[in-house]
Amino acid sequence: MLWATAGVITLGFLVALQIVAHHLGIPGPITQQAREVIHAPKSGFLLYASMALTMVVLTWRQRLISLGAALGIDLVFLTVRWAIGAGLPEDGHPFGNGALWVVLGLAAIALTRRTGPDRVLLLKGVGLGLLLVTGRKTGDTWLLITSQTLPVTLDPYIAMADHALGNPSWLAGRLLEAGGPVAEHTLDAVYAQLAVAAVVVALYQLRDVAAERRFPRHHLVRTFLVIGLVGPAVYMVYPVVGPMFAYGPDGGTWAAADLWPNTLPPISTPYHLPFDEITPRNCMPSLHTAWATAIFLHTRRGPRGLRVAGTFWLVATLAATLGFGWHYGVDLVAGVVFAYTIEAGLRTFDRGWDRAGLLLVGYGTTVFVALLAAYRFAPLEMARYPWLAGPLLLLVMASVVYAYQRLIKLWQGVTVPAPRTEPQPEPA
Structure with missing residues (x-):
């Protein structure tokens, strides 16, 4: 029944998207x-x-x-x-x-x-x-x-908010240039073949399907597809093209300035930036970061080689998204929170809407919305007080990660041992 329902919903969505594209x-x-x-x-x-x-x-x-x-x-x-x-x-x-x-x-x-x-x-x-x-x-x-x-983008707002993290895309861009063509080709291959890497992990998870004649309840493909389905909806309300286009040579005459990756954007009042009808508005959140995070999560219970590969793919994807100027640092923070929230939601659904899982999904959603609101309505404050805003961004992201790990331990029945007490002497 679940597969049939998912099939009908997917088909309806594809037809609707086909009609919109045709118009x-x-x-x-x-x-x-x-x-x-x-x-x-x-x-x-x-x-x-x-x-x-x-x-x-x-x-x-x-x-x-x-x-x-x-x-x-x-x-x-x-x-x-x-x-x-x-x-x-x-x-x-x-x-x-x-x-x-x-x-x-x-x-x-x-x-x-x-x-x-x-x-x-x-x-x-x-x-x-x-x-x-x-x-x-x-x-x-x-x-x-x-x-x-979407004729305008919010890049100036995101660039200001990114001052809170020290504008990591500018630093990563310079480091990647110094790394030469080998580093560029390696990271480009990692970025481009992310879906293939996900399939490798999924094949490990689904290795017993033919023998058992059934699919496991939860696997990476589900998370991957839901991230790809929900993420673009955020693009429609939060259009961002990325530093290479908004502040770099690829933006041409539409760029706010030609600054990336050598000159940091000055702290100034942000504005809606008109942009061309070709460049996708696909930065907020970073779905490549979300997908790489999902791969990382789904390799944690695999063999050592798979865990190492999952960690490598996450680190290399983060380096590529920043180093090629495709994303701002704050995009990555939102992408991590987005991935953990989606993963928690799918696992909670499998458990019959467990209360602890629902609380985490609600918390992750609240943090994600709060991040987007802060980037939009308080970017100047974040740029002027990076010593406060930067640690706060990392702290709220870490809180979602920590809450997810605690939830998984709770579901696995792992409890904190009671404190040890000295044995009391028998009464006389």
Whole structure:
């Protein structure tokens, strides 16, 4: 019942977003995904990652057959494109169509060749895989909508609030330049393939699905998708383009000034900054930070190698978001609070709306809203008193993290041991 409800809601949301995109004259998520059945995909890695998620419900023999079929189809597509002289778009990949064809083929097999629990399990696997790629297309459409419907941004407000943290994006940008091309290429790869990293963690969590014939109650894909669904809604009420655009060379004539990353923005009264209809308003909160935080949380109970990888991906993602000038420091603080709140909400839902979980969700939501309000209505005060505002920002973020850890311990039945007392002598 839950899967069916989620499917209906997702389909309704996609149709609504497709209609909005059509009225704005931009490609919607359904259109974009349908094109990749034939045209070169935007991310072949993501399509193969989605196929890997689907294959968690298959036996090893079926997985090998599916992988072979995907590679064979991709080889055919590559040969045909080469034969007719069809080049790739600037952001296209030469592979990935085969993976999408296999996922769609498994959906057809489930509907025509399977029955009962086997059909349901295979359809769940297909749905999980398609949700990953559809979530990516949905995000792309959201970004186009923000750029065309929000003519001004709040970057000057965020830049002022960021003084409370010492404007870390400016420092990180200079450090990344000093690190040279190796550091830049490494961080760029980490940032771009965040969804693939999430799939690796999810595959570990879902490794027993085929044997147990059921999905675990909670796994990373759920958190990843909810973050991607809820986050863009905040973009619509809090448009921010980031320091590289608002204060750097990529903003062109729309930039408030060409300051990033060498000159800090002066403390001055913030204002609404008009901006172009191309650059996405996708900074507040930092969803890459939220997703990397979710990966970190879901690797804590894995083997040592997975825990190390989760920590690396979080640190590298934070470095990339700041170093490339895509986010302000305060975006990251909001992203961490956002991720912990979403994760707590999903776990609380699984437990039947546990009271302690509901309190944490309410607290995390309150802190998140308070952060956004402070960035908007008190940025000058934060810039003028960084010795107070900076520690307060970090303290409220840490309080959400601490409350989440306490909640997990409570759910696991971990209690604080009672203080030891000296034995009393027996009465005479």
